[in-house]
Amino acid sequence: MNVFITDLATFLPGPPISNQQLDDYLLGADRISTKTRKIILQNNGISTRHYALEPGTGRLTHSNRELTAEAVRALCAQGRCRLDQIACLSCGTASPDQLMPGHASMVHGELGAAPCEINTANGICLSGIMAMKYGAMAVALGLAENAVATGSDLSSSFLRPSFLKPPPNPEAATGTPRHPAFSFEADFLRWMLSDGAGAMLLEKQPAGDGISLRIDWLEIVSQAHHRETCMYAGGVKEEDGSIRGWRQYDHIEEALAQGSFAVKQDARLLNRAVIQALIEESLPPLLAKHDLQPEQVDWFLPHYSSEYFRMPLHDQLAAIDFPIPYEKWFTNLKTKGNTGAASFYIMLAELFASGRLQRGEKIFCFIPESGRFAVGYILLTVV
Numbered sequence: 001m002n003v004f005i006t007d008l009a010t011f012l013p014g015p016p017i018s019n020q021q022l023d024d025y026l027l028g029a030d031r032i033s034t035k036t037r038k039i040i041l042q043n044n045g046i047s048t049r050h051y052a053l054e055p056g057t058g059r060l061t062h063s064n065r066e067l068t069a070e071a072v073r074a075l076c077a078q079g080r081c082r083l084d085q086i087a088c089l090s091c092g093t094a095s096p097d098q099l100m101p102g103h104a105s106m107v108h109g110e111l112g113a114a115p116c117e118i119n120t121a122n123g124i125c126l127s128g129i130m131a132m133k134y135g136a137m138a139v140a141l142g143l144a145e146n147a148v149a150t151g152s153d154l155s156s157s158f159l160r161p162s163f164l165k166p167p168p169n170p171e172a173a174t175g176t177p178r179h180p181a182f183s184f185e186a187d188f189l190r191w192m193l194s195d196g197a198g199a200m201l202l203e204k205q206p207a208g209d210g211i212s213l214r215i216d217w218l219e220i221v222s223q224a225h226h227r228e229t230c231m232y233a234g235g236v237k238e239e240d241g242s243i244r245g246w247r248q249y250d251h252i253e254e255a256l257a258q259g260s261f262a263v264k265q266d267a268r269l270l271n272r273a274v275i276q277a278l279i280e281e282s283l284p285p286l287l288a289k290h291d292l293q294p295e296q297v298d299w300f301l302p303h304y305s306s307e308y309f310r311m312p313l314h315d316q317l318a319a320i321d322f323p324i325p326y327e328k329w330f331t332n333l334k335t336k337g338n339t340g341a342a343s344f345y346i347m348l349a350e351l352f353a354s355g356r357l358q359r360g361e362k363i364f365c366f367i368p369e370s371g372r373f374a375v376g377y378i379l380l381t382v383v
Contacts, residue, residue, distance in 0.1 A: 146202060197342050
């Protein structure tokens with residue numbers, strides 16, 4: 001592709017929040033939620049995370065556009081590109097502040113910089129990689145002198161009790177509330193997700209000093225053609241596996257009563273299908289296409305939502321004859337949490353600034369999303 005990541009920056013709101021402090025920010029839990037929390041926290045391996053929430057009140061301290069703009073400002077403050085020199089701004093998120101306009105437009109407005117091209121990538125965890133690919137293609141094709149790509153999520157906005165509990169009288173809206181908003185499917189993600197933003201500078205040439213990361217290839221694969229929806233918001237999953245979107249209801253009150261706006265995860269489907277769909281079915285053709293061998297990989301950056309998936313991922317890679325030993329893995333899930341579309345940016349930025357990367361090393365990146373099972377694979381070379 002002949003495009004280089006020449007700098008990275010992140011923004012994580014507020015102080016690190018421990019598992020013991022969760023009630024201060026998410027405002028407590030009832031008996032059912034407490035039981036779910038114990039199970040999830042025992043398995044996900046997250047010790048601290050960040051929320052754009054005010055402790056004690058649950059009020060938001062930042063919007064998503066503000067989180068993203070802070071990451072871009074931090075990137076530009078490092079000196080390789082001024083705000084008014086950004087040629088293309090490509091932003092990915094699962095949690096924009098509004099339905100319209102697009103997230104990139106709102107971030108650009110928040111930055112208040114010079115005119116530039118914008119692109120919004122919509123999705124879940126993979127939206128940050130979609131934004132990165134758009135920016136990289138714009139630079140590679142000579143359509144933009146540079147690009148700033150971002151991944152961000154304000155997941156805490158969905159995690160507050162008001163988004164998880166049904167209205168006082170949902171029967172009045174629906175008659176038969178078959179999909180209560182406060183359910184395991186919604187509460188499961190309450191103890192998994194957190195807030196953050198990351199930004200990267202993409203250029204045609206490597207930096208004159210320090211390291212850069214050459215993008216050797218970036219592939220995105222969807223398995224939605226034969227997989228039902230697993231993670232969703234803005235709709236209800238019906239018994240046949242289809243999604244009924246909030247606008248398909250006759251009245252907004254009915255959509256609210258059915259819990260349409262809670263973020264939900266079909267945890268059983270996730271456990272059953274995610275490794276098979278995104279490793280076994282998706283990776284072998286890419287390895288053959290790019291003739292990548294496991295011994296060529298010096299660093300493996302896997303974005304996974306929980307330590308629960310660490311061993312299944314390791315074992316499935318071995319099962320397709322692409323074993324990567326744990327000593328080559330790099331993740332900061334334990335300290336930064338699962339920040340959705342920002343996770344890859346936050347993980348890569350930490351490794352980039354660590355001083356551990358050496359010229360010629362190859363970094364293999366795995367970024368899945370369980371929405372309807374899609375995955376991004378990236379190969380980078382340190383230059």
